[in-house]
Amino acid sequence: MASKARAEFISRLAAYYAAANLGALASISPNPLKDPGRLLRNGLMIVGFAALEDFLRSRAAELLSRIRGRTTRFEDLPVSLQEVTTEAAIRAAPFALVGWRRAGTSLVSIQELGRALASTVGQPYRLAGLGLYGQRSNVGDEDVAAVLKAFGVVDGWTKINAIARRAGLPGLALKEDFKSIHLRRNAAAHQADAAVPQTELFDLVLPALAIALAYDALLSRATRLLIDGTMTKTPAVTVTDADVMLRFVDPGVTGWDERVESSSAVVAHHSRLAMLRRAARQRAVAAGYEVLVVRHRSKADLVWETTDAG
Numbered sequence: 001m002a003s004k005a006r007a008e009f010i011s012r013l014a015a016y017y018a019a020a021n022l023g024a025l026a027s028i029s030p031n032p033l034k035d036p037g038r039l040l041r042n043g044l045m046i047v048g049f050a051a052l053e054d055f056l057r058s059r060a061a062e063l064l065s066r067i068r069g070r071t072t073r074f075e076d077l078p079v080s081l082q083e084v085t086t087e088a089a090i091r092a093a094p095f096a097l098v099g100w101r102r103a104g105t106s107l108v109s110i111q112e113l114g115r116a117l118a119s120t121v122g123q124p125y126r127l128a129g130l131g132l133y134g135q136r137s138n139v140g141d142e143d144v145a146a147v148l149k150a151f152g153v154v155d156g157w158t159k160i161n162a163i164a165r166r167a168g169l170p171g172l173a174l175k176e177d178f179k180s181i182h183l184r185r186n187a188a189a190h191q192a193d194a195a196v197p198q199t200e201l202f203d204l205v206l207p208a209l210a211i212a213l214a215y216d217a218l219l220s221r222a223t224r225l226l227i228d229g230t231m232t233k234t235p236a237v238t239v240t241d242a243d244v245m246l247r248f249v250d251p252g253v254t255g256w257d258e259r260v261e262s263s264s265a266v267v268a269h270h271s272r273l274a275m276l277r278r279a280a281r282q283r284a285v286a287a288g289y290e291v292l293v294v295r296h297r298s299k300a301d302l303v304w305e306t307t308d309a310g
Helices: 004-020 036-064 079-084 087-103 106-119 141-150 156-166 174-190 198-203 205-227 273-286
Strands: 246-251 256-260 268-270 291-294 303-306
Touching: 004 036, 004 198, 004 205, 004 303, 036 141, 036 174, 036 198, 036 205, 079 087, 079 141, 087 106, 141 156, 141 174, 141 205, 156 174, 156 205, 174 205, 198 205, 205 291, 205 303, 246 273, 256 273, 268 273, 273 291
Parallel strands: 246 291
Antiparallel strands: 246 256, 256 268, 291 303
């Protein structure tokens, strides 16, 4: 099943990058109070962070919805996942209720939460995702680490860095990059005199891609292990960056070349990206559910798909 969350993130980030290149964002007045470009840049910074933030939330919820308990009883799931889908969901409910009331969906949302919690008594069940980021209006770096840990990924930011580097993206200090983007977003949203430089708009793109790809890869691998019953309370299986292998499709001299991560040799070549990508996806599954990474000449155009859980 293809990921709607991933497709929407990639489309939003591409639109953001195109907007960041618009001439209208350039300053036309030395006086910040009379510079419309400053206002546009501030707004775009907020939108850029929101695109990443929404992906982190929606992809986790999307994957959680696929864990239906067909092989593992709820009480045999890792304790961290049990807690985030029960106790954390209850703790998040008062915060969520404000939004539900505003949207006019409070009754339906409460009933859905109740049904999800009650379903964990038996099998199959439906896990409540409200505890994932549920008590925060904005996603912080510690929230990302907590969600990864709930899925069995310990020390998540270190593993995000490792996978991002292997994909050819920034991967030295992505936790600090995320915190920096978050701070710039907050300044743009809450400080009337904020002035985001156009260069900082571009600085968001590659770290956002790197974080999203690695986060997705780790959560997707964990989700497959939770679905097939490999990851349970005992034994305490965890997911590391070494568990995630990558397969690349890159521009060739003519057409597109496919390579596995461990070798520079070309596995397959095709003049049409769509044709090679389809075949590469099948080989990625057969090789152990690798992540397929399609790298264009511009790193900002990179796309990926996980074969673990869509």
